[in-house]
Amino acid sequence: MFAKLINKFGKGEPRRETPSIMGLRLGASFEVDPLAIRLVLEELAIESFSSTQIIRAAGVADLDGTWVYRFYTDDDAWLQVVAEGGNRDEHVVDVKLFHFYDTRDIASEQAWNSLLREQIGGPTYELDGRSYRRVWTAAGDYHNPVHMAEKTYDEDGDHSSTDQFTMLFERELSDQRTESLFLSAEEKLEEGNYLSRCLVLSTGITLTPSQLTIHG
Numbered sequence: 001m002f003a004k005l006i007n008k009f010g011k012g013e014p015r016r017e018t019p020s021i022m023g024l025r026l027g028a029s030f031e032v033d034p035l036a037i038r039l040v041l042e043e044l045a046i047e048s049f050s051s052t053q054i055i056r057a058a059g060v061a062d063l064d065g066t067w068v069y070r071f072y073t074d075d076d077a078w079l080q081v082v083a084e085g086g087n088r089d090e091h092v093v094d095v096k097l098f099h100f101y102d103t104r105d106i107a108s109e110q111a112w113n114s115l116l117r118e119q120i121g122g123p124t125y126e127l128d129g130r131s132y133r134r135v136w137t138a139a140g141d142y143h144n145p146v147h148m149a150e151k152t153y154d155e156d157g158d159h160s161s162t163d164q165f166t167m168l169f170e171r172e173l174s175d176q177r178t179e180s181l182f183l184s185a186e187e188k189l190e191e192g193n194y195l196s197r198c199l200v201l202s203t204g205i206t207l208t209p210s211q212l213t214i215h216g
Contacts, residue, residue, distance in 0.1 A: 018153040019060040021081055022089050023214040024071050026155055029054045030079065032097060036211040040173050045130065045181075045203040046099045050075040059152035061164075067091075068148060076100050078202070095212065098182060098204030101127070106185070106197040115199060120145050120167050120183050127201065132169035132181040143167065145185060163187045180204045 018026050034051045037044070053073035061068045069081040077099045083091035106112045121143040125132045136143055145165035153159045169181040184200045 019058040019069050019071075021067075021069050021083065021087070022092060023216040024055065024058075024069070024079065024081065025216070026055055026058050026153065029215045031213040031215070032207065033211040033213075036207060037097075037205060040175055040177065040179075040205075043173050044179055044205070045101055045127065049077070049097075049099065053077060053079075055079075057152055057154045059150045061148040061150040062087075063146075063148055068150075070150065070152070072152075080204070095207045096180060096204045097207055098180070098202040101201040101203050103201075104199045106199060112185070112187075112197050115185055116145055116165055118142075120165065120185055120199075125167075125169050125181060125183070127181060127203075130171060130179075132171045132179075135168040135170055135180075145183075160188070177205065180206070 024030065029052060031052050032049070037049055041048075053075045055071045056074055057072040059070040059072070061070075065085060067083045067087040069083070071079045071081070073079065077097060080094075080096045080098060081092055082094040084093050085091050106115060121134070121138070123134050123141055125134070134143060136146070138144075145167050148164050148166060149161060150164055151159055151161050163186070165185040165187075167183045169183070170178040171181075172178055180203065182202045182204065184202070185197070186200055187195055187197050190196050
């Protein structure tokens with residue numbers, strides 16, 4: 001699906017130390033066609049967005065043959081690129097632009113266990129009057145969250161690792177597209193040798209090659 005966009009940046013370019021794919025990398029920028037979001041902006045959970053965004057941090061998670069790249073921007077947003085069967089440009093199968101919606105601290109072990117075992121993987125999730133359906137299927141009503149370990153790099157060259165227990169939901173929009181809701185229960189070992197835990201909620205929309213322009 002992204003063949004035309006891939007050809008624009010070429011194939012076989014050497015990988016840098018920090019995550020890079022499709023010309024996306026630390027310090028690069030990209031533009032989103034304003035119509036891609038503004039036509040449905042009133043329906044989305046976000047109230048506004050910047051059509052031009054600069055990448056301030058980059059992360060990647062390897063899920064046994066599927067690579068999930070995240071490019072965090074100056075608009076309190078992140079562009080997610082999923083590659084299957086390989087981690088080169090020609091393996092890209094999906095691109096979504098997410099905006100952070102909320103971050104909720106998890107104060108106790110009991111609350112953390114309840115979140116993972118009872119809350120995050122239900123068939124639906126309600127967010128401020130909007131109802132989202134779980135995308136990932138399971139044999140029963142509950143789907144255990146999907147674990148991914150993301151290594152993230154910032155502009156100073158520093159990096160950190162975060163364990164994420166995730167779930168994806170979506171709801172239909174008036175133009176037959178969908179708004180995604182991504183839940184990530186995140187656990188990180190801090191310098192003081194303690195675990196910090198939180199639930200991060202992000203909402204997003206899928207982008208096509210014609211809606212995205214990357215400036216390397």
